[in-house]
Amino acid sequence: MKKKIDCLIVGHNQIKYDEFIDLIERIGKDTSTYRDLNMNFLTRKSRKYNATDIYNDFCVKSNQSLEHINYIETFSTTISYLVTYLNKRGFTYEYIHSFQEEKDNLIELLQTCEINAIAISTTLYVISTPLFEVLDVVKKYNKGSKIIIGGHFIATQMRISSIEEQKNLFNKLDADYYVNSSQGEKALVDLLSLIKNTDKDIGSIDNVIYKSNGEYIFNKTSEENNKLQDNLVNWDLVSNNAGNFINIRTSISCPFKCSFCGFPEHAGKYQAIKTYDIEKELNTLKNINSLKNVFFLDDTFNVPPKRFKEILNMMIKRKDKFKWHSFIRSQYVDKEIAVMMKESGCESVFLGIESGSDAILKNMNKQVSAKQYLKGIEILSDAGIQTYGSFIIGFPGETEKTFQETYDFIKSSALDFYRAQLWYYEFITPIWREREKYNIQGKGFEWSHSTLSSEKACDMIEKLIVEINNPIRVPQYYFDYEFLVQLQYKGMTKQQLKTFLIAFNEGVREKILNKNISETSDEIIEMISKLELIDKKNQSEVNWELGIPELDL
Secondary structure, eight states, X not given: OOEEEEEEEEEEOOOOHHHHHHHHHXXXXXXXXXXXXXXXXXXXXXXXXXXXXXXIIIIHHHOTTSOOOOGGGEEOHXXXXXXXXXXXXXXXXXXXXXXXXXXXXXXXXXXXXXXXXXXXXXXXXXXXXXXXXXXXXXXXXXXXXXXXXXXXHHHHHHHHSOHHHHHHHHHHHOOSEEEXXXXXXXXXXXXXXXXXXXXXXXGGSTTEEEEETTEEEEOOXXXXXXXXXXXXXXXXXXXXXXXXXXXXXXXXXXXXXXXXXXXXXXXXXOEEOOHHHHHHHHHTTTTOTTOOEEEEOOTTTTOSHHHHHHHHHHHHHHTOSOEEEEEEOGGGOOHHHXXXXXXXXXXXXXXXXXXXXXXXXXXTTOOOOHHHHXXXXXXXXXXXXXXXXXXXXXXXXXXXXXXXXXXXXXXXSOOSEEEEEEOOBOTTSGGGGGHHHHTOEEEBTEEEETTEEHHHHHHHHHHHHHHOOSSEEOXXXXXXXXXXHHHHHTTOOHHHHHHHHHHHHHHHHHHHHOTTOOSOOHHHHHHHHHGGGSOHHHHXXXXXXXXXXXXXX
């Protein structure tokens, strides 16, 4: 007899890198979209390698004591939250954490279980392509289950697309129900109840879209108000699969209104749970014996500062074995807080700095000065906390002068790592309402405004890559902040990690300086392959041979 399941939750599908590059190449290799991507891969025998692939395919193969890195190792907040939500309401469930790595498990569940509904989350999607791959598998191996698609991607399409575009997308996806909500948990549960007990009225379920008699019906929209404190994640429910790294969130949305960021529009009204509720959730981690590190996923974990200090005091008293990292704002860090962070187990932080220019920070509504940022970074560094700074190049108002200020900021900062990304113009961000003021034209990575074009901004980012060697630049796309943490827990010292990234960046630098080359040179590939097979003295010798500057690591 087949096992009966009310809901099978399918988590994130990280589209294969080759397919992702193919999509971008179709736009055109002369576009800013492709140039932004081109700064983040190396080429070997016609294959494109992101930094994760380079590590897995060259470093690990050269040293069998190293371990691969991948997305499945960090357990999804979406999955843990939905599992808890369904369990509390009496529904049975199974879940697939990461589609690519668990495709075989998904197929087995589809073939061996009687499943009422399959819920596909779109929390991290910005395009529909990954959805189609999931749907192909689901529809091939399971014919009877209702398919529900919800999450930020669907909610965003409802905001930025016309009715006809929405209907066209839904026709292509061909699911049974779509949930249009920044949260959507209540709508999901109501749909599961409907599927289980067909006497429920579909028209009474808010935020649901479905097809009836060949026409799409858009039910009434309303704001769901699911309180985090009412659905604290019970990690006991997934303890067997949680692994070494997990994500925890203690707030929803963001209390700030940065003009480049659409996250508050996606996530809805800001809410944060109390310290004692956070401790309740931490108590359920005790059965995850493999747990090494927790990522507090809040958009800004250290705001408000009073609450943050309460959390730190609680964690210091608990003396948990795991370490942690998070997103924070460095202007709210003083020496006392930095010491408390370190004592509570903080190892590294992600800093959304965005610019080293006060003029651009003002345009971004960041409510901070570059000087405040530098002071906070210095305090964190002095406390022994690893720092990763994120910068946006090309935001409206950007000029050669403001870029030079960011260039100087990065070079003089105490950051360990940084990334510089091209500004992405979204219609749901606050800056869109000021488009006439700045004469903003275009969309996505293809834009111009009164003071700059996306092409010129790409030139600026390439200048950073070519000229700045310390702090260490971290590539984008398929090599996320969490991988820095994973690598260090898999045996890489911070010094070795920096050396790996220096070598990768040298490959990127090589193709920036010589536009005609189509393949990364043998010397750089050989250097990368040998990184974990030689001691530090030999690493220095190879760095010298490649022309990589010797750094104080």
